[in-house]
Amino acid sequence: MSIIKAILLLGGLGLIFGAILAYASKKFAIEVDEREEKILAVLPGANCGGCGFPGCSGLASAIVEGKAPVNGCPVGGAAVAAKVSEIMGVEAESGERMVAAVKCKGTCDKSKEKYIHQGIKDCRAASVLNGGQKACQSGCLGFGTCVSVCKFDAIKIVDGVAVVDEDKCVLCGKCIEVCPKALIVKKPASKEVFVQCNSNEFGKAVKDKCSAGCIGCGKCAKVCPVDAIIFENKLAKVDYEKCIGCKECAVSCPTKVIAGEIKDRRKVTIDEEKCIGCTACARQCKFGAIEGEKKQPHKIDLDKCKGCHLCLPKCKKGAMSLVEEVKATN
Numbered sequence: 045m046s047i048i049k050a051i052l053l054l055g056g057l058g059l060i061f062g063a064i065l066a067y068a069s070k071k072f073a074i075e076v077d078e079r080e081e082k083i084l085a086v087l088p089g090a091n092c093g094g095c096g097f098p099g100c101s102g103l104a105s106a107i108v109e110g111k112a113p114v115n116g117c118p119v120g121g122a123a124v125a126a127k128v129s130e131i132m133g134v135e136a137e138s139g140e141r142m143v144a145a146v147k148c149k150g151t152c153d154k155s156k157e158k159y160i161h162q163g164i165k166d167c168r169a170a171s172v173l174n175g176g177q178k179a180c181q182s183g184c185l186g187f188g189t190c191v192s193v194c195k196f197d198a199i200k201i202v203d204g205v206a207v208v209d210e211d212k213c214v215l216c217g218k219c220i221e222v223c224p225k226a227l228i229v230k231k232p233a234s235k236e237v238f239v240q241c242n243s244n245e246f247g248k249a250v251k252d253k254c255s256a257g258c259i260g261c262g263k264c265a266k267v268c269p270v271d272a273i274i275f276e277n278k279l280a281k282v283d284y285e286k287c288i289g290c291k292e293c294a295v296s297c298p299t300k301v302i303a304g305e306i307k308d309r310r311k312v313t314i315d316e317e318k319c320i321g322c323t324a325c326a327r328q329c330k331f332g333a334i335e336g337e338k339k340q341p342h343k344i345d346l347d348k349c350k351g352c353h354l355c356l357p358k359c360k361k362g363a364m365s366l367v368e369e370v371k372a373t374n
């Protein structure tokens with residue numbers, strides 16, 4: 045009998061407390077903007093923190109409160125930004141897609157080591173001991189701390205150096221945060237040219253430690269037709285606001301530390317029957333590769349053409365096209 049009383053007592057208390065909680069949840073409920081729930085529904089749910097807020101719910105709340113832009117999700121990209129902007133009733137700002145890039149090309153066969161590291165395989169731990177095992181104090185240690193934090197399988201260690209898969213990278217920023225050498229940076233996805241070195245040393249000091257480092261010779265800056273190569277602390281850097289992608293810097297670099305596939309540079313040709321001689325293409329060319337008088341069909345000097353394609357969008361008559369055969373310039 046006592047057991048039945050105990051069950052009834054506990055059941056009654058449960059009902060009473062349940063009713064109190066139900067009343068309290070309605071009485072003291074905090075109203076949530078319905079837009080926040082809609083935005084959360086279209087976000088990818090990665091909760092990577094790349095937006096700078098604590099997860100997708102944090103970003104959704106920040107967008108509604110005006111503390112974050114509608115295109116604040118690096119994982120969702122333009123597609124998600126469009127959906128969020130529709131919910132918010134604003135226009136999403138269009139911008140260049142950015143990806144992570146590693147400022148090091150010092151693979152196992154190119155870089156020298158001070159000692160053999162036999163401790164914890166973590167870049168942060170290794171860097172505590174005299175900057176790590178590599179002779180270059182600025183180089184990638186290659187233990188993959190960046191790999192361990194990437195949720196998108198966008199970064200791998202290849203031959204002792206971190207390599208980013210730009211197709212998978214969403215620029216969540218996790219790899220940038222954990223790199224003890226600060227050699228993972230942002231770059232426009234559309235720009236192939238990139239200086240793969242992080243050293244601020246010069247000339248022989250660089251070559252003695254790594255055969256794939258920037259020696260500060262300045263050849264890249266001299267051949268750039270638009271002054272897009274600048275030097276900061278003896279290290280070459282690309283000004284992407286100016287860079288036209290001609291890859292002349294990559295061709296001239298003696299240590300081949302500037303990324304840029306030369307074989308991909310397809311040159312341009314002009315259909316003289318369609319060309320009206322407006323000179324728009326010639327004015328755009330930075331290499332003097334387009335010849336011809338005004339109102340007369342123009343021609344392209346293939347020896348001078350670098351395949352930057354700046355002239356293509358300037359032709360309104362469809363007279364310009366890419367040469368089918370790819371001719372590399374070395």
